[in-house]
Amino acid sequence: MKILSRVVLIVLGLGVLLISQRHWLANQLLLLDTGGESPPLVDAGEESAATKWFDDYYTIEKLAPGTYAIGEPRYYQENYNYLLVGDNIALLFDAGPGVRDIIPVVKSITELPIVFLPSHFHYDHVGNGIRFEQRAVVDLPYLRSRAKNNVLQFTDMEHLGQAEGFATPSWTVDFWWRPGEAIDLGGRSVEIVHTPGHSTESISLWDQQNDIVLSGDYIYPGPLYAFLPNSSLSDYYTTAKELLATIPKNTKYFGAHRSGGPGAPQLRSQDIKDLHKALEQIRDRQMDGEGLWPTEYVVNETVTLLAEPRLLQAW
Numbered sequence: 001m002k003i004l005s006r007v008v009l010i011v012l013g014l015g016v017l018l019i020s021q022r023h024w025l026a027n028q029l030l031l032l033d034t035g036g037e038s039p040p041l042v043d044a045g046e047e048s049a050a051t052k053w054f055d056d057y058y059t060i061e062k063l064a065p066g067t068y069a070i071g072e073p074r075y076y077q078e079n080y081n082y083l084l085v086g087d088n089i090a091l092l093f094d095a096g097p098g099v100r101d102i103i104p105v106v107k108s109i110t111e112l113p114i115v116f117l118p119s120h121f122h123y124d125h126v127g128n129g130i131r132f133e134q135r136a137v138v139d140l141p142y143l144r145s146r147a148k149n150n151v152l153q154f155t156d157m158e159h160l161g162q163a164e165g166f167a168t169p170s171w172t173v174d175f176w177w178r179p180g181e182a183i184d185l186g187g188r189s190v191e192i193v194h195t196p197g198h199s200t201e202s203i204s205l206w207d208q209q210n211d212i213v214l215s216g217d218y219i220y221p222g223p224l225y226a227f228l229p230n231s232s233l234s235d236y237y238t239t240a241k242e243l244l245a246t247i248p249k250n251t252k253y254f255g256a257h258r259s260g261g262p263g264a265p266q267l268r269s270q271d272i273k274d275l276h277k278a279l280e281q282i283r284d285r286q287m288d289g290e291g292l293w294p295t296e297y298v299v300n301e302t303v304t305l306l307a308e309p310r311l312l313q314a315w
Contacts, residue, residue: 038099038164041074048263058105061264064210066188069254069264070105072096077124078258080265082214084207085110086185092116093205093214094256095127097164102127115175119216119256120202121154123161128169136175138192138203147173157229158199179203195243197236198225211251213243219275219303220255221265226307227294233279233307234315240276244269267302274300282307283315 041057051061051071059071066085072078081094083106090112095102106114116132118125137143137152146152153170161168177183179194191206198217205214217225218239226233249269258265278299281287289295294306307313
């Protein structure tokens with residue numbers, strides 16, 4: 001009986017350890033997938049008629065007046081970054097992993113001063129090692145409190161750069177932009193929308209003039225990652241509810257990744273509705289997923305959701 005009790009205690013202890021270290025384990029899974037370095041480039045596929053190759057790596061697609069999607073279809077995650085050009089400044093929303101320098105692409109489109117704003121801090125969006133003229137960061141209290149003299153040190157679990165050999169960066173922040181704030185680019189403005197779920201600091205940009213939301217990693221065609229450090233199913237649900245309440249139905253969503261081409265990854269309001277419904281069903285135990293960790297839930301034909309096992313889900 002004593003031996004059995006000890007075995008039970010050991011199993012429980014290992015379970016507690018696994019739960020407490022699950023985010024570290026998620027990072028290690030990324031390392032296993034990549035080997036700690038950027039994978040080789042994939043072959044170029046067919047693109048849409050509206051897409052132009054800048055070189056052998058980047059593509060450019062004009063989505064609306066002064067609004068451009070800059071694709072990285074040969075990077076295995078098929079990142080998409082967005083350039084919004086006003087009369088006074090150009091805003092670059094995301095910059096990929098920094099496998100190549102995105103600045104020459106931007107300069108081929110505009111000569112205006114560039115402000116770089118990441119949708120979130122994961123390594124595949126912050127342009128590791130790229131020298132930007134000015135940087136902006138979402139103004140959240142917990143980030144402000146960490147920044148000394150406007151220098152923000154990322155944490156390893158915010159950046160996750162070890163997966164491809166990128167050092168965790170420290171940034172000088174030129175602009176702190178609040179959620180809900182309208183950013184004046186000159187002749188047009190875009191609104192900062194806080195969209196946590198994929199990560200705590202995740203934001204989207206709402207371009208009301210062109211009926212476009214640039215949604216970062218909150219939603220895009222393919223598997224959404226809701227099991228990483230700082231991910232939250234509860235936040236995913238709250239954000240979907242708020243987007244449905246505030247964003248008009250005819251608005252187009254463009255995400256930060258695509259799952260095969262051609263063209264920029266476009267979604268619609270119905271995808272947000274489907275995500276909201278799926279999250280309700282997951283929360284209420286009305287939807288079953290496949291796989292142990294991460295568990296995959298089907299949202300619709302375009303989107304799936306990768307989450308922690310039900311036992312570890314916090315609602």
